[in-house]
Amino acid sequence: MIPDRYEPSAVEARWYPEWEQRGYFRAEAESRAPAYCIVIPPPNITGSLHMGHAFTFTLQDVLTRMKRMDGFNTLWLPGTDHAGIATQYVVERQLAAEGKTKEDLGREEFVRRVWRWKEESGGTIIRQLRRLGASCDWSRLRFTMDPGLSRAVREVFVTLWEEGLIYRDDYIVNWCPRCQTVLADLEVEREERDGEFVYIKYGPLSLGTVRPETKLGDTGVAVHPDDPRYRQYVGRDIDIESVDGPVRIRVVADEAVDPEFGTGVIKVTPGHDPVDFEIGRRHNLPIRSVIGFDGKMTALAGRYAGLDRFEARRRIVEDMQRLGLVERIEPYRHAVGLCYRCKTVVEPLVSKQWFVNVKPLAEAADAAVREGRITIIPTGWAKTYHQWMENIRPWTISRQLWWGHRIPAWYCDTDGSVHVSRTDLTECPKCGGPLRPEHDVLDTWFSSALWPFSTLGWPDDTADLRTFYPTSVLVTGFDILFFWVARMAMMGLHFMKEVPFRDVYIHALVRDAEGQKMSKSKGNVVDPLSVMERFGTDAFRFTLAALAAQGRDIRLSEQRIEGFRNFANKLWNAARLVLTNLEGYDAARAPAATPALADRWIEGRLAETIGVVREALDAYRFNDAASAIYQFLWNDYCDWYLEIAKRSLYGDDTAARARTQHTLVTVLEPTLRLLHPFMPFITEEIWQRLPHVGDSIMVAPYPRGGDARTDAGADAAMAAVMGVVTAIRNIRGEMRVPPGVKLTVTIRPPATDGVLFSEQRPLVEALARAAVTVDANATRPRQSALAVVGVAEVYVDLAGVVDVGAERQRLEKEIRRIDETIAFTRAKLARPDFVERAPAEIVEKEREKLGEQEGVRAKLVASLGWIDDGGR
RNA sequence: GGACGAUUAGCUCAGUUGGCAGAGCACUGGCCUCACAUGCCAGGGGUCACUGGUUCAAGUCCAGUAUCGUCCACCA
Numbered sequence: 001m002i003p004d005r006y007e008p009s010a011v012e013a014r015w016y017p018e019w020e021q022r023g024y025f026r027a028e029a030e031s032r033a034p035a036y037c038i039v040i041p042p043p044n045i046t047g048s049l050h051m052g053h054a055f056t057f058t059l060q061d062v063l064t065r066m067k068r069m070d071g072f073n074t075l076w077l078p079g080t081d082h083a084g085i086a087t088q089y090v091v092e093r094q095l096a097a098e099g100k101t102k103e104d105l106g107r108e109e110f111v112r113r114v115w116r117w118k119e120e121s122g123g124t125i126i127r128q129l130r131r132l133g134a135s136c137d138w139s140r141l142r143f144t145m146d147p148g149l150s151r152a153v154r155e156v157f158v159t160l161w162e163e164g165l166i167y168r169d170d171y172i173v174n175w176c177p178r179c180q181t182v183l184a185d186l187e188v189e190r191e192e193r194d195g196e197f198v199y200i201k202y203g204p205l206s207l208g209t210v211r212p213e214t215k216l217g218d219t220g221v222a223v224h225p226d227d228p229r230y231r232q233y234v235g236r237d238i239d240i241e242s243v244d245g246p247v248r249i250r251v252v253a254d255e256a257v258d259p260e261f262g263t264g265v266i267k268v269t270p271g272h273d274p275v276d277f278e279i280g281r282r283h284n285l286p287i288r289s290v291i292g293f294d295g296k297m298t299a300l301a302g303r304y305a306g307l308d309r310f311e312a313r314r315r316i317v318e319d320m321q322r323l324g325l326v327e328r329i330e331p332y333r334h335a336v337g338l339c340y341r342c343k344t345v346v347e348p349l350v351s352k353q354w355f356v357n358v359k360p361l362a363e364a365a366d367a368a369v370r371e372g373r374i375t376i377i378p379t380g381w382a383k384t385y386h387q388w389m390e391n392i393r394p395w396t397i398s399r400q401l402w403w404g405h406r407i408p409a410w411y412c413d414t415d416g417s418v419h420v421s422r423t424d425l426t427e428c429p430k431c432g433g434p435l436r437p438e439h440d441v442l443d444t445w446f447s448s449a450l451w452p453f454s455t456l457g458w459p460d461d462t463a464d465l466r467t468f469y470p471t472s473v474l475v476t477g478f479d480i481l482f483f484w485v486a487r488m489a490m491m492g493l494h495f496m497k498e499v500p501f502r503d504v505y506i507h508a509l510v511r512d513a514e515g516q517k518m519s520k521s522k523g524n525v526v527d528p529l530s531v532m533e534r535f536g537t538d539a540f541r542f543t544l545a546a547l548a549a550q551g552r553d554i555r556l557s558e559q560r561i562e563g564f565r566n567f568a569n570k571l572w573n574a575a576r577l578v579l580t581n582l583e584g585y586d587a588a589r590a591p592a593a594t595p596a597l598a599d600r601w602i603e604g605r606l607a608e609t610i611g612v613v614r615e616a617l618d619a620y621r622f623n624d625a626a627s628a629i630y631q632f633l634w635n636d637y638c639d640w641y642l643e644i645a646k647r648s649l650y651g652d653d654t655a656a657r658a659r660t661q662h663t664l665v666t667v668l669e670p671t672l673r674l675l676h677p678f679m680p681f682i683t684e685e686i687w688q689r690l691p692h693v694g695d696s697i698m699v700a701p702y703p704r705g706g707d708a709r710t711d712a713g714a715d716a717a718m719a720a721v722m723g724v725v726t727a728i729r730n731i732r733g734e735m736r737v738p739p740g741v742k743l744t745v746t747i748r749p750p751a752t753d754g755v756l757f758s759e760q761r762p763l764v765e766a767l768a769r770a771a772v773t774v775d776a777n778a779t780r781p782r783q784s785a786l787a788v789v790g791v792a793e794v795y796v797d798l799a800g801v802v803d804v805g806a807e808r809q810r811l812e813k814e815i816r817r818i819d820e821t822i823a824f825t826r827a828k829l830a831r832p833d834f835v836e837r838a839p840a841e842i843v844e845k846e847r848e849k850l851g852e853q854e855g856v857r858a859k860l861v862a863s864l865g866w867i868d869d870g871g872r
Numbered sequence: 873g874g875a876c877g878a879u880u881a882g883c884u885c886a887g888u889u890g891g892c893a894g895a896g897c898a899c900u901g902g903c904c905u906c907a908c909a910u911g912c913c914a915g916g917g918g919u920c921a922c923u924g925g926u927u928c929a930a931g932u933c934c935a936g937u938a939u940c941g942u943c944c945a946c947c948a
Binding site for chain 2: 002004005006190197207208209210211222256257258260261262265266267268269273274275276277278334335348380381383384387388391478479481482509513515546547549551552553554555557559560562563564565566567568569570572573574575576577578579580581615616619621623624627630631638639642643646650726729730732733734736738739740769821824825828831832833834835836837838839842843845849
């Protein structure tokens with residue numbers, strides 16, 4: 001009836017809609033239960049699910065499902081980000097395919113078009129999240145440009161303006177000539193490039209530069225104030241011969257100059273270099289912009305006007321060489337700034353932009369982590385966070401794009417005033433004149449920074465906000481620690497007067513099997529959807545969780561996923577065995593029967609596993625949690641308990657059978673609950689077929705340690721039994737005894753443990769395929785192999801099958817092994833420092849161990865002697 | 873230039889407070905044993921990068937070295 005292979009697709013397709021329809025994903029705005037909330041790091045609406053998403057969302061779903069089962073009023077709040085540049089790009093490309101530009105459409109029409117695109121194609125990733133099993137509360141789905149969130153953005157902007165923290169400034173900014181917008185410092189990537197370091201004559205001085213083309217914008221020359229070589233020039237104007245004739249230039253002294261580097265002289269181009277801009281400000285040097293927003297030389301560049309900046313560089317060097325102004329050219333490798341989106345070389349230039357003075361906000365956010373109100377996990381990231389916060393610079397928030405939150409500012413050209421307002425303005429509040437609205441939009445990260453409270457209804461005082469803010473944990477990758485996490489901390493503290501999240505769990509990156517970053521250009525992208533298709537969502541999720549060790553990037557290999565697919569199949573078949581043997585099972589009467597050793601043992605092991613899993617999940621050690629369940633289910637439950645259970649299931653002792661059925665069910669059922677956050681689908685499917693309480697495993701309680709207790713006695717007794725069984729199997733293997741042959745075995749237990757082995761004799765017989773005799777006074781039979789298990793001796797009769805030579809080799813090997821161990825222990829105990837200074841119980845334990853080891857050795861040696869005598 | 877991380881079995885990686893090294897895969901041998909060959913049983917395999925130090929005891933703590941990697945950064 002039940003197939004012997006687990007087929008995920010049908011199961012997955014069935015349960016997700018069922019859960020959703022029953023409303024299990026929905027959180028309560030008001031509830032007596034404690035709240036647990038995670039806000040999703042909103043993926044770009046342009047995106048489709050990649051491995052990084054799958055990873056982070058799996059971890060979030062594991063936490064969400066676990067907490068939901070644990071009785072929390074749990075909200076995992078989903079949403080998407082409007083992703084300014086990225087989205088604008090997509091639609092611009094579409095237009096290009098139609099032979100149009102956004103200018104052809106005009107701003108309003110273009111923005112309408114983007115919205116239309118969003119409605120049609122922006123939901124891809126949301127659909128894919130469902131495929132992953134994500135238990136988000138879809139009734140609270142948000143988008144960064146929703147009316148509510150837009151209102152929050154506006155409220156924040158205006159407030160910061162009123163507080164003087166937002167301002168406009170003519171400042172040197174990072175300009176992308178390709179994207180035609182300003183970029184924040186964080187959006188500029190550094191890349192080492194080979195270039196030329198050109199030493200040029202500068203009147204009486206000489207200096208080196210990598211950007212000769214900006215020479216035309218020089219308005220000064222700077223040296224270090226303490227540099228004796230150039231002291232005579234400081235404050236003077238010098239006449240220099242340039243490519244476009246003689247120029248008079250001021251020499252200033254500034255600390256920013258490194259006298260050790262180059263000639264110790266720099267040209268100052270305040271219009272095209274951030275350092276020079278600062279020097280220029282300090283010394284009142286004029287700004288001369290020779291490169292325009294299009295990346296081409298401006299009219300101020302004279303005969304170079306209109307040339308591309310790189311072409312101009314080449315031409316100017318050539319011209320200077322002709323004029324004898326170049327002393328020498330050295331190859332030079334240095335970092336250039338690139339646009340994070342299009343990798344175009346960023347041009348520093350001066351322009352009027354909007355900024356946030358984040359310094360005061362950063363101080364509060366920094367303190368929140370330092371004082372433990374926010375915990376960053378793993379803790380190592382806290383240092384990175386602090387360093388960034390301490391060195392923070394103003395945040396450039398305006399963008400020259402069309403898609404995004406428009407900056408709520410208006411200009412009056414009549415009286416030159418600027419107005420920032422919560423409501424749209426039509427006439428100048430000062431002079432009543434006409435107003436011109438600001439065209440720039442805000443950096444996408446501005447709205448993301450408000451995400452934890454804007455999504456909950458702020459600026460209104462909503463029930464959601466009261467219930468779920470501060471959120472419990474933020475799960476994200478380190479790549480957006482500064483872009484997003486830091487800024488949420490700043491904004492949350494400033495506007496809510498409370499941290500936005502208690503914990504920040506920073507996870508690593510997903511790489512391919514070779515450790516390469518997955519990227520389209522490398523062609524090594526593995527599509528999560530195809531993985532789920534081939535191996536099942538549960539196996540995929542479990543793989544991600546099992547690899548999520550803290551602090552290290554994870555390499556995703558197909559083999560690994562396949563291994564966990566096998567695990568799902570193993571679980572399926574274990575359940576199949578249980579389900580097909582429940583005939584006559586009476587949940588009410590079964591517990592009355594006395595549990596056998598194996599029952600007590602597996603129940604104890606379950607309790608222990610529950611403890612380990614809970615502890616691991618509390619500490620965000622997903623891999624430890626996953627691994628504990630894996631080991632328990634496969635090694636303990638399947639490999640040992642199920643094999644043991646078969647005896648009574650297939651036997652005729654009805655009481656034993658009932659008791660076994662009971663254990664099978666009462667161990668498997670909580671194990672499924674324990675596993676559910678990782679493997680939601682298969683666990684639900686099996687759980688529904690097992691005797692259970694409740695409508696769905698999704699809303700069943702997460703197992704607690706108190707549900708069952710560990711059983712040290714049963715653990716030790718089972719260890720002895722398992723040791724004997726393994727020893728017998730070992731001998732069978734080493735001696736090449738065919739599996740079909742039933743061995744004859746004598747166990748000689750120590751006097752104290754005699755009862756255990758007598759009681760468990762049938763168990764050993766079944767598991768080891770042997771006829772077992774337990775006799776505390778037994779002597780070693782002729783032609784038998786010896787194994788020493790703890791304090792018991794096991795004789796395996798090999799008459800007829802024994803190979804004496806092989807047995808001798810085996811014994812010799814064991815003796816060598818134990819000799820090493822004994823030598824180690826002896827050496828340890830021989831040292832007076834150890835004996836005197838280590839805790840008494842540790843020394844005592846060592847002594848006991850040595851005694852045991854020597855006993856084992858004596859037996860082995862005796863055995864070897866017996867063989868050398870040719871057997872008795 | 874600064875900061876951080878990594879280095880453990882053939883491969884990919886665990887190893888939380890110091891107490892004789894673990895998993896998965898791969899490998900070897902034997903098994904289609906009535907849940908599962910996507911499986912079962914057994915086995916081999918490690919100077920925990922290197923050098924010193926602290927300690928009775930170091931993969932674990934400290935210092936340094938080497939190699940790899942990541943992030944940050946206004947030496948033109």
